[in-house]
Amino acid sequence: MSDHEHDAVSVTAGDASEPGRASFFFYLAVAIVFAVFFAFDLFEAISNLVLVPQVFTQNNDFYRENGLDGLVVSPPWVPLIVGVVVPPLAFVAAIVVGRRRELWKFTLVLFAALGLVAAVSLTLTAYVTTV
Numbered sequence: 001m002s003d004h005e006h007d008a009v010s011v012t013a014g015d016a017s018e019p020g021r022a023s024f025f026f027y028l029a030v031a032i033v034f035a036v037f038f039a040f041d042l043f044e045a046i047s048n049l050v051l052v053p054q055v056f057t058q059n060n061d062f063y064r065e066n067g068l069d070g071l072v073v074s075p076p077w078v079p080l081i082v083g084v085v086v087p088p089l090a091f092v093a094a095i096v097v098g099r100r101r102e103l104w105k106f107t108l109v110l111f112a113a114l115g116l117v118a119a120v121s122l123t124l125t126a127y128v129t130t131v
Contacts, residue, residue: 026103031095034110038091041117045083052080052128076131079124090117 053075063071090113098109 027106030107034114037114038087038117041121042087045087049080049084073131076128079127083121083124086120087117
């Protein structure tokens with residue numbers, strides 16, 4: 001191997017590490033952007049977990065004061081807790097599934113997980129408001 005060929009190989013090997021580092025930062029940026037959206041859903045679920053039981057308590061007190069004991073119900077704890085568990089679980093699952101994929105596939109997996117979380121959140125919200 002001549003000196004010129006050896007230099008070309010070493011330059012190519014040295015340049016290959018740079019896109020890997022840049023690629024990591026693109027993956028990290030996409031993950032952070034999606035983490036903000038998942039965090040918003042988690043914040044909404046925690047707010048529901050804190051506030052919905054208070055509303056149920058106020059309604060139950062009103063019903064008891066007016067002799068409407070048949071309308072007294074307990075808060076729907078299972079849907080409220082599921083609403084808190086689903087966003088972080090879906091985010092972690094999407095990261096695990098998409099971690100060794102191309103960037104666009106990684107983004108698509110996170111987008112699908114966010115769609116799943118949105119659908120579950122809306123379904124649980126609709127259910128809780130009808131109880």
